[in-house]
Amino acid sequence: MHQFFREYLEAYGYIFLFIGTFLEGEAVLILAGFFAFQGTLSLPGVIGTALAGSFLGDQFYFFLGRWRGKWFLGLFASLAKKFRRALRLIEKYGSFVAFVSRYTYGLRIALPIILGMTNISRKRFLVLNLLSATSWAILFSLAGYFFGKSASLFIEDLDRFEPYLVVALLLIIGCFWLAHFLHVRWLGRRGRTRLRRMRVRRAMIDAEQSEHSESQEKADE
Numbered sequence: 001m002h003q004f005f006r007e008y009l010e011a012y013g014y015i016f017l018f019i020g021t022f023l024e025g026e027a028v029l030i031l032a033g034f035f036a037f038q039g040t041l042s043l044p045g046v047i048g049t050a051l052a053g054s055f056l057g058d059q060f061y062f063f064l065g066r067w068r069g070k071w072f073l074g075l076f077a078s079l080a081k082k083f084r085r086a087l088r089l090i091e092k093y094g095s096f097v098a099f100v101s102r103y104t105y106g107l108r109i110a111l112p113i114i115l116g117m118t119n120i121s122r123k124r125f126l127v128l129n130l131l132s133a134t135s136w137a138i139l140f141s142l143a144g145y146f147f148g149k150s151a152s153l154f155i156e157d158l159d160r161f162e163p164y165l166v167v168a169l170l171l172i173i174g175c176f177w178l179a180h181f182l183h184v185r186w187l188g189r190r191g192r193t194r195l196r197r198m199r200v201r202r203a204m205i206d207a208e209q210s211e212h213s214e215s216q217e218k219a220d221e
Contacts, residue, residue, distance in 0.1 A: 013041050014049045021053030022060075024108055026140055027173050033144025034169060037152075046141045054102060055133035058112045062125055065116025086114045095120045098128035102136050144169070 013032065020028030029050050036043040086107055090097050098120065101111035115125060151165055 010040060014045060017041075017046065017049045018053040021050045021137075022057035025050070025054065027170065029137070029140040030144035030147070030173060031166065031169065033141035033146075034148045034166070035144075036141065037145045037148030043141065043145060047137045050137035050141055051133050054136055055130055058102065058129045058133070059126070061109055061112035062116040062122075062129070065113035067116075069113055069117035083110075083114060086111050090115065090118060095124055095128065098125050099132040102132055147172075 013035065017025075017028060017032045029046070032041055032046045032050070033043070035041045036046045086097075089104070089107075089111070093100070095115075097111060098115055101115070102108055104111060112129075147169055148165070155165075
């Protein structure tokens with residue numbers, strides 16, 4: 001079974017990696033980095049495939065936004081909900097968002113689509129997307145590779161424990177993303193609380209101003 005899995009990965013691993021990185025892909029890329037350390041895949045091949053998949057994915061989403069962005073916003077409610085958050089990031093960081101978009105939780109696909117609806121030039125997006133895809137592919141593939149290297153310092157027969165290490169790696173990835181998800185939720189709740197307080201304060205100021213105006217009018221009479 002273990003040998004069959006290795007042969008399957010050697011035959012189709014790069015295809016799955018390309019599809020995974022075209023869509024989202026952090027988890028699949030870290031796993032591919034681990035399998036590169038094991039020798040099932042090649043580290044340069046993993047980095048190159050991930051770079052191609054992530055770069056072409058974001059180029060596709062960008063031109064999708066430029067071609068049918070408004071239609072997509074109307075079709076997918078989840079994308080429309082992310083629109084304001086993405087716009088705030090674009091207003092704050094400008095075109096640099098094209099570089100950090102694949103590092104942004106929950107906006108990996110939404111941001112390139114929304115950037116395609118802005119006035120950012122195609123050439124500028126292409127350059128920033130290429131730089132981002134390169135750094136992303138190297139960073140996450142090496143994370144999986146060095147996970148395997150670290151494990152080999154403590155475990156002699158790494159092949160024997162490979163399935164358990166894969167499960168452990170998936171659990172670590174899941175914990176990181178859960179922590180990030182909870183952090184984003186906490187920031188959102190904090191922001192909504194601050195907004196409610198501002199609205200209450202504004203309402204109190206408006207009420208005081210209204211009372212003052214009424215008092216002034218009575219005094220004038």
